[in-house]
Amino acid sequence: MQQVFKYIFFLLPVFITAQNLKLSDKAEVSVITVGQGKNLYDSFGHSAIRILDRENRLDRVYNYGTYDFNTPNFYSKFAQGKLLYDLSSYPFYYFLRNYQQENRTITEQVLDLSTSEKQHFYNFLENNAKPENKKYLYDFFYDNCATKIRDVTTNVLGKENIDFKDELLQEHKTFRDLIHQKLDEQPWGKFGIDLALGSVIDKEATTKEYTFLPEYIQKSFANAVRAKVAVPLVKDTKIVFKKREEQSKLSIFKPFLVFGFLAILGLLITIKDFKTKKRTKIIDFIILFTTGIIGVLVFFLWFATNHTATKDNFNILWAFLPNFFVAFTVFKFKKWHRYYFILLIFLILVLLILSVFKIQVFHLAIFPILLTILIRYIFNIWYISDKKS
Secondary structure, three states: OOOOOOOHHHHOOOOOOHHHOOOOOOOEEEEEEEOOOOOHHHOOOEEEEEEEEHHHOEEEEEEEEEOOOOOOOHHHHHHHOOOEEEEEEEEHHHHHHHHHHOOOOEEEEEEOOOHHHHHHHHHHHHHHOOOOOOEEEOEOOOEOOOHHHHHHHHHHHOHHHEEOOHHHHOOOOEHHHHHHOOOOOOHHHHHHHHHHOOHHHHOEOOOHHHHHOHHHHHHHHHHOEEOOOOOEOEEEEEEEEOOOOOOOOOOOOOHHHHHHHHHHHHHHHHHHHHHHOOOOHHHHHHHHHHHHHHHHHHHHHHHOOOOHHHOOOHHHHOOOOOHHHHHHHOOOOOHHHHHHHHHHHHHHHHHHHHHHOOOOOOOOOHHHHHHHHHHHHHHHHHHHHHHHO
16 A cells, blocks of 8 residues: 555656646546555555557556655654655556556556546646645555545545445444454564554544545445435446456464463473573573664654554553663562563563453454463562572
């Protein structure tokens, strides 16, 4: 959905003087939906608008999913949620060729518009694609390449003149549910997203909010009618390119299995330590250092970025930021360590309560992690108490 065409600013010729072009009666305005790709950032699909007018030799795509790698401080702005995305306009051929090479299905919905409405669409998009107008602050859920399609259509045709029949899309899903249904082939991507995104995405989405996903933009337009005459907005739907079937690759190295194995390993080491009344110090360092590093990331995404979806992330209760600093002190226990481990156990219990009441849905793979660190924290409390006695 966020496909980047690095070369569009340099390689694509301009065939037409846009401002002065008058579309013919046979011009077409279409909503383009691109299916899922192989990479995590391709998993959600992509949306764009196509304007085709053979009489004027015009065939252009308007793509709200591009950005400029030459933006100053690109990576810091991307991480902070401050990166501006662009509306890019270029020949449809390049758009089509790119997604054919990626083997992604392309569906076209041709809108039933009058000649004046087509012209209004074209003028609006050409004006929006000007350098002074094309940038916007991207938001994954509320302002992306898919949501822009519906916004533009409403702007051009008038909110009062179109009914998207949102009630037909109602499936009672949360934002997290909607994300998960696109990540079946990205288990580690799903784990990373569940780790990074907070409880704010566990609220039920409205049907209009479903349209942050291109699939639901396509469904939304398929249901849409002219509000006053109940005529379908889409007059024709066609497959421009059909994905070739490929054999999916299965991997046993999925998060739950990997962390489950590590949990068993941690449990065996802790049992050995308990029997010998000795402590494998490096295990405690690794646990605290790793959870602390993750805690730094969660804290940054929550408090130091503009990303709306990373707020209120209670993974911070087990990925506790101070662990990063405490890790360097556990090679020789102090009296205060006992109270610190009690605090960590309390935080994990709070997280489990939040999980039971579904205040935040946590990835299944964190529970082997929680079991491992919980047992280790309990062992360390016993070990410190035993040494004191």
